[in-house]
Amino acid sequence: MSLFWRIFLLNAAVLAVAPALLMLGPVTVSTPVLLTEALILTGGLSAMLIANAVVLRIGLAPLDRLSRTMGTVDLLRPGHRLAVTGHDAGIAQLIRTFNTMIDRLETERATSSARALSAQEAERRRIAQELHDEIGQTLTAVLLELKRVADQAPPPIRDQVHQVQETTRNSLDEIRRIARRLRPGVLEELGLASALKALSGEFSTAGLTVRPSVETDLPDLGAETELVLYRVAQEALTNVARHANARHVALTLRNQTGGVELCIRDDSRGLRDAAEGAGIRGMRERALLIGVDLSVGSAGGGGSQVRLRVPVRQEVVTDG
Template sequence: MRGSLFWRIFLLNAAVLIAATVLLLLGPVTVSTPVLVREVLILAVGLAAMLAANAALLGIGLAPLARLTRTMSTIDLLRPGHRLAPTGHGGVAELITTFNTMLDRLEAERATSAARALSAQEAERHRVAQELHDEIGQTLTAVLLELKRVADHSPQPVRDQLRQVQETTRNSLDEIRRIARRLRPGVLEELGLTSALRALATEFGATGLAVRGTFDNDLPDLSRNVELVLYRVAQEGLTNTARHADAHHVELTLHHHVVASLGDKPAWAGVELSIRDDGRGLRDAEEGAGIRGMRERALLIGADLAVGSHAGGGTEVRLRVPRPAVRR
């Protein structure tokens, strides 16, 4: 590779210098002693022409390397699929082909490692949610029953204080159950994706955020992994909206699309999840861990995640799952 590129550049320069030497030998121009101003001008023009020709030839020869350098500096494994056409001569095309092969391997390895990490994360969430429900939840339930028993046999001033402790304990138990539901969406396993998204919208609506859910009834069969990714992306999108967007209204939609090909655009069919708010928008903010996590999940099922501002001024998160990925 190194020798091929070296000899290509060397031969380009040699061709320019040989052509200049031949012109000096066969042309009518000679150099006098002392050098005349006219001869200096002729040599200067010839040197400028040689340099311009050399620069043009090198620019043409190394253009594929310049494109490769730009791609290497901007490549993002969370946005896979971008490849360079292996153009150029000699070692340049081979270098681009090797780079594309390396990207294929890196994207495959990243997808595999991300799948393992997210699978372990879901298993850990399941374990923590189970312990919250079985251990802490049952313990607090027993505490509530004991507080009620003690309060029923206590004098009035102490009874009022115990009632307040009961209320605080009950609120803590409700919060633990809410956390457990978020860690392990049991409604997703028991009632399906649409019911889980409706419950998610109701949960965030209780925080003061007006969430309007619109879900198609003719959704195709979705695998458990696809349903879990859709649910987690909706959950993370609503969480980001509640925390950062300063929004009042959110539209949560899940549609089944069948789009025919238009001109050069290929046909697209699949499921699209959208979370659109009326908040302050992204404002050139860098992507945080939440959005990167959504992109990781989208890669697992071959989906496309787009995050940006919409015409209304807020932020829209759109996840498109193509048809091959939604079949069981």
């Protein structure tokens, strides 16, 4: 029976019982109303209201759960579904429809994120290539020309030219560093372990020390998964360097039972219920590309940590 008919029949029964009791029972209503009569009528009305409230509370409880879930659902944290409960067929169908809608939205979000991140990586490669080929080569030519001028200039001017050379050389190093971050060539050439060690070295600057602990006997993860792990580590270290006020960071990549785990842990003051920014949400979107969930929170003993666990499918070899 649908919720509408249950409520309708309950109210109809209450309205039918009330006149029947007045007509068939010994209770009468005087004018003016006596105290005992008022107490009986008040008790009967209270009983009807309580019965109505109980039925409505039981019948509408699944709708309350659905409302709370709709207000808290996050497509970047997939997998949360409502259990199809309740005696009302209409409410059960509504919950099933809601779960189906969330399935579709999560699929569409993952597909659109994959397209956007793929286009982003292609654009990063293009910009890195242009920085290396165009600006990098131009600055290299400028350095050679400055060296020729310095060799022919008198001593007072030679010192000034050397200062310009040093500034140009620093700019060239910075452009190369930006190009490496945009397009991690070491990831393609030497693999994930070497890329993460090199990344740790880039972020180990004055005031911040990154200690990598990367196992080398990792299973074959695939190019897309390795890129996701690298970008998540890069974004996590960027967040620590910019916002955490930490002094030490531990970056670990190790084998786990049935998978590989990446963990970036710092010694900052922790998240302290801070709202997730664009960096963390970007990491979650990348994690969804390979179908895994990103864990971000406070670490035991202080600090914060980012954890990403990637399951690895075990291939079963059979004798043919």
